[in-house]
Amino acid sequence: MRNTGQCPKCGCGVILLIQTVASVGEGLYAAQLAVVASAEFGVRAAGDLAAYCCRGCGYVEHYVRDPATVTVDGQRVVELVRPPRAPYR
Ligand SMILES: [Zn+2]
Incomplete structure (x- = not known):
């Protein structure tokens, strides 16, 4: 949206x-x-949310306002990067 x-x-x-x-x-x-940091340290905030809401049906999408600030630790927050596409032949 x-x-x-x-x-x-x-x-x-x-x-x-x-x-x-x-x-x-x-x-x-x-x-x-919110991201679970650890059992010891509990939950920490990872970014303010904005939302887009459909006026017709009410469907909502949420977005982190500044995703670059979300810390990737490889365990609780994992960055998934799509591999580049092979050249078209
Ligand atoms: Zn809708």
């Missing part, structure tokens, strides 16, 4: 951009991607 401006589920072309996703717990706070 972010790139196409169209809902992949229902085809609606009206999308709501939620600049800061909020969560309600004890108080109101900005929702974050």
Whole structure:
């Protein structure tokens, strides 16, 4: 939806951009991607979330605002990189 401006589920072309996703717990706070750091250190925040919501059906996509800041440790956060395509013959 972010790139196409169209809902992949229902085809609606009206999308709501939620600049800061909020969560309600004890108080109101900005929702974050949470990563389990370890059993000892618990959960740590890894990035503020933005959301795109289809006005027609309510389908939602979440995005980390600054994915470059998410720490890759190879265990709990693994970076998957698609190999380059072989040259077309
Ligand atoms: Zn939709």
